[in-house]
Amino acid sequence: MTDSQRSGIVRDINGPIVTIDLPGIRSGEQVRIGEIGLVGEVISLSGREARVQTYETTEGVRPGEPATGLGWPLSVELGPGLMGGIFDGVQRPLEKIALESGDYIRRGLAVPALDRARQWEFEPNTALELGRELGPGSVLGTVQETETVLHKILVPPNVQGELEELAPAGDYDIESTIAHIRDERGHRHRLGLYHRWPVRKPRPYRRRDDGISPLITGQRVIDTFFPQLKGGKGAVPGPFGAGKTVVQQQIARWSNADIVIYVGCGERGNELVDVLESFPKLEDPYSGRKLMERTLLVANTSNMPVVAREASIYVGLTMAEYYRDMGYDVVMLADSTSRWAEALREVSGRLGQMPVEEGYPAYLASRLAAVYERAGRVETFDAGAGSVTLIGAVSPPGGDFSEPVTSHTKDIIETFWALSKELADARHYPSIDWVTSFSGHVHTAAEWWHKEVDRHWEQRRTQALALLARDAELSRIVNLVGPEALSDAQRWQLEGASLVKEGVLQQSALDDVDTFCSPQKQFALLDLALSIYDKGMELIELGVPVNELQGLPQLAKARRCKSMYNSDQVGNIRALASEIEKAFEAIRLEYAKQRVA
Incomplete structure (x- = not known):
């Protein structure tokens, strides 16, 4: 026992909440409980009695067993050796634990996060x-x-x-x-x-800056329609089966951040196993080396202790801030904040605190806000500018976006990628609903797009969203009275929206060509779809029947070209646009002759 450690005894046990008698204990201090040395954290004090939330199950621990204060709060080790690591919710290295403990983590096992022997x-x-x-x-x-x-x-x-x-x-x-x-x-x-740093205390910086460049994810519906800035706060809410995990994995794999931190917080073990097995095999699209060379994973599955789940978000955030302080752009993905909030609810219930909405504690909104507030682009003390982009998945029960975690998150974040069960059932992936999603970064992102890609980006994006909104109105009419009630112009609007949805918004994570789409290819595909719509609308105004336009074979090719040409073949997409323009021009000339005759 070191000078900073003090000894006491266990008084009472209530699930993961343990009451101990330990003189000199401080709020937030880490404690070891019982003969097996369970790790916990002091969450309330009354004289020399302290309530401790343990990060491991307390089965078999009895009152009267020893309790030892360690002299420091829940902290993480920050130094070389983090990259490529896989840690649990309190930063224990799972690969080393597997060597010592096998497939299951032995309670009380203490393994340092960083290798002491490596030079x-x-x-x-x-x-x-x-x-x-x-x-x-x-x-x-x-x-x-x-x-x-x-x-x-x-x-x-x-x-x-x-x-x-x-x-x-x-x-x-x-x-x-x-x-x-x-x-x-x-x-x-x-x-x-x-050095060590307490996870619940944000790391300081010189000053906070506004975001200036978008986080490029290679996903068209995100980058083109609902962009996220580096240093921004985003959320991916959606019901079970809508594809939240795949969206987050695609962002982790393809985003142009310097460092990627993926926190699996309370998710199903099979999903995290897939992450842990697939990520070490992935190639970094920017360096050509292993993606894990700039990635670290925090894995806390749903069968792990609930209190460690609550801590895992803070552990990931602190490591993200550490690399931010070096001047790196870090993206942290939390899957999911709903499981984190459920951990808050369970611990709150054990403490006898007054529940409010759906049993969550009254401080849910403030805790969520405090977590998301740790994201941002900052000027560091000595390493220039760095950023932490925080993207949290939200799992509302039954897809109800009015439930507390989703509604509070929506009030806090700047980018909202709402997943739709209807789109997922229709096999439209990513199932991000363009009606309910939003981004507060469009005008800032537009400066980057206009400079780096095309000066018409914002105009084309606005036109596409207006066309999709019109499609929603016309679809309701079709469902009521059928397509025959629509004019040729309205039917062509439906066709144009279909081109945008199938040729731009849909994107397969399993397609080797289409899994990633560069900004240049994204704009080329969007411009292709809208150019077809614009040219077709001109012909319809001349009296060309919509059926003749819908029968053009080039339209099917326009829908497929996202998978036909990779990001280095944007010229082929432009060539297809020229081919379609010639086909439309031939129709226009033919009908002009007929009108003259």
């Missing part, structure tokens, strides 16, 4: 001079963590002072001393390659 090649920051005043976030040097990620060794946020010593270049383990800093009180801080 890292440290390169000191040559711009630093001894005697220089350093503050939080100052870069002491670098370590090549993976071939893709250069890991910057930072001064911890709670350390500031004069640099007295900096280690030369060489190989060091993470506990080796690489620097000494003396603060204004004369205290000498020893710094290694890693």
Whole structure:
């Protein structure tokens, strides 16, 4: 037992909530419970009595067993060795645990997150001079963590002072001393390659900035219609079977972020097994190397302790903020925040707190807001600009978007990708409903699209959404009285909307060609669909029957070209557009001759 640790006893046990008697205990402090050493966290105090939520099941623990305060809050280890790792909800490395404990995690098992034996090649920051005043976030040097990620060794946020010593270049383990800093009180801080940080405390930064560039995911319905900025807050709500997990996995795989953190929070084990098995095999589309070189996974399945589920979101966020502080753009995917909220509800019930909407605690909205507020684009202390983009899946029971978690999330976030059970049943994937989804970043994203892709992007996007809205109105009429009640112009509007839905919005994650779509290809496909609609509407105004236009073989080709040409073959899509334009022009000339005759 270290000097900071103190000993007490267990008084009472109520599921994952344990009451202990331990003098000097502090709120938020980590505790080990019982003979087997279950890990927990103090959530309330009354004198020397503390209530602890344990991250493991308390079966077999009895009153009178020992309880030990560890002297620090729930914290994570931040340093080289995180990338490519797979951790549980409290940052225990699952691959190492499997070697020690087999397929099931032995309760009380303590395994450090970072490998103590591994040596890292440290390169000191040559711009630093001894005697220089350093503050939080100052870069002491670098370590090549993976071939893709250069890991910057930072001064911890709670350390500031004069640099007295900096280690030369060489190989060091993470506990080796690489620097000494003396603060204004004369205290000498020893710094290694890693440090700890409490997960519930946001890491500081110099100032918050507005997002300036979109997160490119390669998914057309997201990038083109409901864009997300780097540093933004988004949600993917949808009922069971609508495809939330696939949408998040596609974003994790194809987004142009520097770092990807995927948190499986309370989801089914088979889904997380699929993630854990497939991600190490994936190739990074931007570097050509393994995707796991810039990815880390936090896995907390539905059969794991409920309190660790609640902690897993904070663990992922803290690691995301750490890489943000190095100047990286990080995307964190939380699947799902509904399971996280259910953990809050269960613990709240155990504590006897007053329930409100559907049994959730009164602080649900504020906790959700505090979590999403940790996303953002910031100016770091020493590494330039960095960002954390947070995208949370929401699983409303029965697809009811008015339930508390979804409704509160909708009030907080800036991008809302609502999944539709009707679209999923119709095999339209991604099943993002263009009627109920929204993005607050369109005008900012438009600046990027106009500069990098085409200056007509926002105009075409607006036209497509208006056409889809008109399609919804006309579809209701067709359902009531049939298509015969529509004019040729209205029927062509339905055809144009169908081209947009099938040729642009639908995208198969399993199609080797169409699983990723570059911004240039996205705009080419959208422009193709709308150009066909525009040319066809001109012909209908000349009196051409809609049936003749619908029978053109080029229309079927336009629907299929998303899978025919990859992102490097945008020229082929433009060639198809020219071919269709010639076909329409031939029809126009023919009908012009007939009118003259």
